Amino acid sequence: MERPKPRMNCVAFVRLTNEQKKDLESQxxxxxMSLSELIRTRAINKPVPSHTDATTGKKIDQxxxxxRHLYPKGKNWASAEDRKLFxxxxxxxxxxxxMLRGEE
Incomplete structure (x- = not known):
């Protein structure tokens, strides 16, 4: 279950050149992500996951x-060591x- 998002109730103003803003919007x-989300993420030194990493993370989850669904229910399908490895x-x-989705 997802944690509730904290309420964003503070505002910080940052001066940028048009070029810097366009570059950030492109990124x-x-x-x-939204521009605000990107700037917040960068400001607290969190990595910005790429779209490819997020997509790969979803596929790995699948x-x-x-x-897990294919894990046999019976205990005699493999040795204890093989079950631990699985x-x-x-x-x-x-x-x-x-890690790929930037959650760790």
Whole structure:
């Protein structure tokens, strides 16, 4: 479940040249973010995930869900070590997905 977004109730004014603003707007468009969101993200030194990374993260999530769904219910399908390896792979897929989406 997603955390509720904090209420944005403070405003900061920044002076930019027209060229700087156009450049930032272009970067925001590429990242599929609003200009404000891009500036906020950069101001607090968080990475701006690229669209490709976000798309890849979603695909990795899908693979993880598919693997989890295919996990056999019986305990005798593999050794305990193989089952641990299977779950370790799913956890690693989830971690990689979060990292690509800038959530970790």
């Amino acid at each position: 925001a468009k590429i990242a599929e 693979l993880g869900r598919m693997l 779950w370790k792979t799913i956890v690693e897929l989830q971690r990689t997905s979060k």
